[in-house]
Amino acid sequence: MKATAAEPGATGPGGDCSTHGSAPKPESTVARYGFIDALRGFALLGVLVHHVVPRVDGLPRVVKQIAAAGGEGVQLFFVVSALTLFLSFDSRRGTQARPLTAFFLRRFFRIAPLFYLAAVFYLWYDARWPDAARPSAAAILATLGFVHVWHPDWANRVVPGGWSIGVEMEFYLLVPLLYARIRRAETAVTAALVSLLAGGLLSTVVAAGLPRVLGTDPRAAGLFSWYWLPAQMPVFFLGITLYFLVRKRLRSPSAGRDPGRIRGRVLLTTAAYLLAAATISDLHLYLGHALFGVAFVLAGWGLSLCPSPVLVNRVTRGIGTISFSAYITHFAALDLAEGGLALAGTAGLSPLAALGMLLATTLGLTVAASLITYRLIEIPGQQLGRWFIAWSERRRLPAAGSAHPAAAGAGRPGTRPPSAPPDSSLQPEERDLDATKAGRAR
Template identity: 25%
Template sequence: MPSLTGLRFAAAGGVVYTHSVLLLNPHLAKTLGPEVWVGASSVSLFFILSGFVLTHSARPTDTARSFWRRRAAKILPNHVLTWCVVVGALAFAGTATAKGGSGIVAHLTSLFLVNTWVPSQRFLSAGNPVSWSLAAEMFFYLLFPVLLPWIKRLSRRGLLIGAVSAIALVWAWPVFCALVLNPEGRFFPGYWFLYMLPVTRLPEFVLGMIVARISAERIRLPRIGVLPAAFGVISAVIVNASLLPHTFLYAASTVGSLAVLVHATAELDLRGRASLLRTAPLVFLGEISYAMYLVHLLVLGLMFMGLTHLGWSRLAAILAALPVIFLLSWLVYAGVERPCMRRFSAPRARRRERPRLAAAP
């Protein structure tokens, strides 16, 4: 579904936009304006897209082991590469986080993608900071072979009830955290529980799975185009930022509109309609979006510090970093991600069969 691949670039672009704006104006991190929540909503879009695409492309004869192998071949090479670069740079700079014992432990938990299970800022920001979302994705992948049969057994009515229930659960998390689990924020940071803890992000992934089944079952829903759905997401970010407590903005305020956007985008491909997201440039950018997500903060940070130290303005430094991000993302995708997927996504015996099958009449 190439339109969904193009939509991945929009999600990655939202994260790059937020981090760029925060470098341009650090005070926005305290005021929590709409610019901050563009990135948070983009991460939520990634989670929903992941559930949708994996469900749509699930193979009937697939095994849990082969699925996990393909996901590891997709996720881990880029992650390990960027982790080594970040930790290596910190060690070269002689920072305490790379030299102290607790810092080394935190970085190792980031390498193995379990750091977000610990409510400590040292762990949450360890390694490549943006890789925290990969810890959630790996948790989703672990559960996917168990969740998929359950999702497939749902009736049409059950799918609609499941979608509403998943959205309601995302909305219930902030209330449950504030009133029951962590009143007055005494036990752990609220953003950890609502934004980074994999368990609380699971309903978004499940929602994406359910939306994929709704599309496959051709359940008739009110037709909403991609542009109205995208406008709904943008409106939710802007309006809710001034109306709702920030705890609802991590995911709840946009989860419903994002699900509608993913469904509307998928319909473009399922119905064969014209789609700007399906054009070659956007599909290419969508393919390199995972690499872009992992490298962008490293490039932004290094170039911003270096160029502003030389007298460049903040805006000029950020604009200079953007083409470098695109170039480096392509190099990582072409030189690491794609070769590793070809090499490790299937057992060696199956890779030997592919040339023979391709040569067969």
């Protein structure tokens, strides 16, 4: 899709930074921002590198360090999630009779259809190996209920990487309360610092106590103390901080070339420095985690001001569009790519050449599979969620009287009135269906 000046992700004259790149392009009732899709794309690429590199022996240490840092792509997903959910609340405030019901239905049908089918697929996939240990019925039920991350042995037992999906779903339960209570960036920063200290202390105690109390394997206990929600809350609060930094800019972008592009470049440069420092530094797990989170906030803020075409383009936005499907499918794609290359006789390649081939093959298979699952599973699941929301709204309206729900009161301080066009929910389930069918890139 060719970017235009009015389209999210586009740039100003000569490819320079311009607020046009951040301005929303209405799609029926919602708008989208290319830089957020690009952030999702980079998050997926980081996770992919993180899982591919350990499959290749003999790589330089710096490559392994980069791969280890790529695992923080999950935390970038969390930052973007908090940002988009708060923006979504802004855009929908006062427009629905049952906003909480609509929110939770939208969240459930955004995640559950693909996740449940992934559980079925990976149960079948793992069953092909006679020596593989089978997950217990309790682990399967906990996974389907999105509480699997609270058991040291269940976090990734059914769906690979499923711990992050469980954490995301648990965060959804807190979003309405956090949106109502956090009104300023300073509050979000304070919450991030408090949760960093409290979460780190609590996780350390749990990691040390589980092996003694429950006889849990120390390594499993350590992973559990990293996977569960308390350890991830600082990153979500940083995403909320990013929301306060960018929301005003996204609502009223200036036309033409903007001095904000200079500030955007400074923020992006600072973010790149912090990412490099966090990658090569041997920091304590939680300190490094926080440093990456700060870098992601600066990168998101910088891209909102200066969506450089090097970073925000058709490729990165496209990968971001299918990032949830890609996260689910890339584990199987990696196995398939590794097996295929082994059969092709690539054992004689240098480590870097082997890594390049494995990365390219895995990415290609992941994108191909994800385009299918996105269109055949994610979008129909989102349509079903919309149907349930509409049904719930129809049931509510007679009891609410003739007044439109938007007339219930003024909006959140600092937000637009409900009568104005919504800002952006920025979630794939909330894009216009006709535009989706037309194949418009996210």
